[in-house]
Amino acid sequence: MSLAAEAFVSQMAAAEPWPENATLYQPLKDDQILLSDHASSLAVQAYLRMCGLPVQVVCRANAEYMSPSGKIPFIHVGNQVVSELGPIVQFTKAKGHTLSDSLDDVQRAEMKAYMELVYNMLLTAELYVQWCDDATAAEISRPRYSSPYSWPLGKILAYQKQWEVRRKMNAIGWGGKSLEQA
Structure with missing residues (x-):
């Protein structure tokens, strides 16, 4: 994501509070999800829980093709869709939720x-x-x-x-x- 796009997403994200109906999408858990995708999904879920942000996990066969970047997992929060761990962390940081405030x-x-x-x-x-x-x-x-x-x-x-x-x-x-x- 470019710096201009990141700045725009940050401004848009900061304007709205975290909703109760945020959704994390991933491939089908028992049949389709690959080890790397499952690890990424667990990392995002753990991060969001550590930040105290509610998220509902939804498994879809076409999750990879629903993602804006083609990579999973991705979250749908309000009118925003963000994929992959790094951008999701930046997105939550823009909303005021972070785990690294105590670090320089x-x-x-x-x-x-x-x-x-x-x-x-x-x-x-x-x-x-x-x-x-x-x-x-x-x-x-x-x-x-x-x-x-x-x-x-x-x-x-x-x-x-x-x-x-x-x-x-x-x-x-x-x-x-x-x-x-x-």
Whole structure:
């Protein structure tokens, strides 16, 4: 998100209090959600609970396609839709809810850097293991990811997701790594 867009969202968010009917969307919990998506959803839920903000969790088969960024989880608060943990934290901060008020600017910057590093490395490793390296893991992930969709669409979407992950792995230099190297 650009700085101008972030500033606009912050101003809009600050103008309204947190509603009681805020909704967090994620894929189907028992059938479809992947480990990385479940971890992201739990992180958002934990953060919102720690801030004392009510949120209702709704599972939808097409949650990934409902999200403005194509990434999950995402929240619907009033007339705002925000996806991914970082932007959700910024959004709640704009509404006056934060967990880092007691930290100075350097500590806050270090905390954010460490969180991003750990999140990106763990997510990358998990995606690699789940979709790219082991044929068995890919055979488990494809049916799980495509489970809510009928035959040709489910198969197409699962392979599309696998190709997307492989492109990402190749872009960051993980395409040729073995499971031990990841």
